[in-house]
Amino acid sequence: MNGKSKEILDELKSVLSGKTIDALFPPLVFVIINGLLGLEVASVISILTAVGFGVRRIFRKQDLKYALGGLLGVLVAVGFAYLSGNASNFFLPKIISGTFMVLLSLGTLLIGKPLAAWLSHLTRGWPMDWFMRKDVKPAYREVTILWTILLAFRLIIQILLFRGRNLSQMFWVNTLMGTPATIIILILSYIYGIWRLQRLEGPGVDEYMQGKEKPWRGQRKGF
Known part of the structure; x- marks a missing residue:
């Protein structure tokens, strides 16, 4: 490997x-x-x-x-x-939570603080000021746009299946578009995010926290 x-x-x-x-x-x-x-x-x-x-x-x-x-x-x-x-309503909470996630993701884009940046800030503890830099923020905004599109696509499929009341199909679609899809999206987000940060030529988060001046190596690990 x-x-x-x-x-x-x-x-x-x-x-x-x-x-x-x-x-x-x-x-x-x-x-x-x-x-x-x-x-x-x-x-x-x-x-x-x-x-x-x-x-x-x-x-x-x-x-x-x-x-x-x-x-x-x-x-x-x-x-x-x-x-x-109605057994089909077992999957109704997923539709509700899916709707919330689409609105949340879209809302963070509209206010200029992308969801990808917020989640990385909360899980990694990196300073939010770094995420909001003009030479960093576009990478997180673009990844959040990708997330919003994919979340909306999943929600539409869930709603269509829910209206059809096909319980087994709803389970398999929720499963396949759950963890497996999440893994694929995370991999793509990570690869694209690191590549985009390098192209933006901003400082890596460690360089930012240490107050280093140009030239920067940029963010090479962790997104």
Whole structure:
């Protein structure tokens, strides 16, 4: 594995941590059990599955945030489905959250503080002033535009499938356009972002924090 591939892999691990099964498995259980035994049984078993992941992490002394996030997501989704008596509404929270993300991403572009910059600032702790420099900000704005387009595309597909009430298709589309799509988008965002920062010829974040003057090496790792 060359240096760039290892760098990208390390970036993905820091974001995804390989622990998304806690959020993916309970919806799969819901879809399968709903087709076999009905909505009520599917609701109970999917919740128990999510609780099971939490218990498993407790025994292994692992971080509970993924299991708790998965459990909360299942409880909300099951609530929508059970109270309405419609299994398709299990995926309604994803449509709602997807709509929120599209509006949020678009809103950050309109106010001139791109979502990609905010997320990097929050996860890495880099100073926001660096992200807002004229020789840095365009890279994050362009990546955010890409995110907005892809998020809107996913939302449109989710809405169309939701209207068609095809539960199995909704599950597979949500799954494939969830983690796998996120991985691809993160890889493309990272590769493009680093390339764009180099072309903008601004300082790397370390150079900025150290107050270095030109000539700068620029940002070579981390976006």
